[in-house]
Amino acid sequence: MQVPLPASNKSIALFSLAVSVVALALKYAAWAVSGSVALYSDAVETIINVVSALAGLWALSVAERPADHNHTYGHYKAEYLSAVAEGTLVLVTALVIGREAVEGLLHPHPTTAPYLGILLNAAATLVNLAWGLTLVQAGRRRRSPALQAGGQHVLSDVWTGAGLVVGMLLIPLTGWIWLDAALAGLIALNVLRVGWEMMRDSIAGLMDEAPSSETLDDIRDIIATNGRGAIEAHDIRTRVVGAITFLEFHLVVPGSMTVEEAHTICDRIEAGLRTRMGDTLVHIHVEPDNMAKHEGIVFWPRPETPETATPAPQVLHASIAPETPGGCPE
Incomplete structure (x- = not known):
């Protein structure tokens, strides 16, 4: 399940921004109708996707510039700077989500219209799946760290979304309202892992680490x-x-x-x-x-x-x- 690729990396970044906005709208709607802490956490993470797409667009625009007298080897490392910035934002997001998870565990409350929220979140997950696979493929073929980092981040949302759908279905079936906050905590841990991996790979590029x-x-x-x-x-x-x-x-x-x-x-x-x-x-x-x-x-x-x-x-x-x-x- 992949989306046809635009011709240039800059066009891909613009399309990625549009996809992130669509996914954010769906996830925000899912939280608004349900009041779920877990779905709120997922929507907060998607805000970072939008910010990251903007940063990736800037990085690709800079990286495509030809070499000049101040940058005789070109501007390629701008992509690594974008990926490091994105990783930092992801780590901050993990802390925000973790805080909401703790608050939800201390003061649990039942969700409203959970099935509609689940349906909207599942739609956003399918959008992310198609686009995440497309970005990773494009990044590998074009050897673009910014595109690969963006794709990996989007795919992390897919796993999060799939887990949320299953977990949220269990809440009305079992009556375990604490499960909502627990899912938010798991989202925070997953976001933390992805952010660390993104920063590690990008720093290795900035430090001129030898290839495989x-x-x-x-x-x-x-x-x-x-x-x-x-x-x-x-x-x-x-x-x-x-x-x-x-x-x-x-x-x-x-x-x-x-x-x-x-x-x-x-x-x-x-x-x-x-x-x-x-x-x-x-x-x-x-x-x-x-x-x-x-x-x-x-x-x-x-x-x-x-x-x-x-x-x-x-x-x-x-x-x-x-x-x-x-x-x-x-």
Whole structure:
């Protein structure tokens, strides 16, 4: 169950804002007709969705700006700032909901028109389910932290909504009016968990945390496949910022190789990386054969006596380089 995607991330953010407003209207109506503490808590959380959608719209607008003299690497990290802000708002919301839950447990009161409230909340849950799946899919495909964070937050509302529907159905059947406040408390705990996960992932992006081992393996495989003619590639470092991958490494070539030949190898590696990884900013520091470390990706077993039939490159390990790498020779 997914919604057709608009063309741009900014259009998605605008649509997300509209969906959040619709869900908020339904949940507010559910609380208004029932007076339920749990449904009130759910509506309060949805207010954060609206605020987060506005923040995401701002972040995507900034992230799409081209690089300038003040931000030579682009504005991609604006998405992480949005996700951190959203996570902070979610944590504050959890505290507000928790306070209402405690008040409801201390002073429980029966709900009115519970079935109508449940029906309205269920409608909002279905809206969130369709849109949450769409956002997560879009965020993964477009490598957008803001879209993924928004989608995960919306999907957390789905689980909350499903639990509320079941729990609220039990109240008129069992007469346990305290269950209303207990459900609000569970909502607060779930919101707290989601907020922490969002902040953790976004802070990792702001701190330039290395990508997953699978991504690193893909990068090494691409370099090994397209780097024939070189001796080795070592000191590989990479980070992913939003939709772009930053990559730098040292490429050792025979000392007798011309600048043009080395440049051709660099171009081939860069083309392979962009084909598989999408937007990629690559810095390659080309070095002569006496700088070989015999680690990382080794293309020749013995640099001084290469055979005519070059064996398959060996991926040994990637190390962290203390130097600041240069670029591919022009």
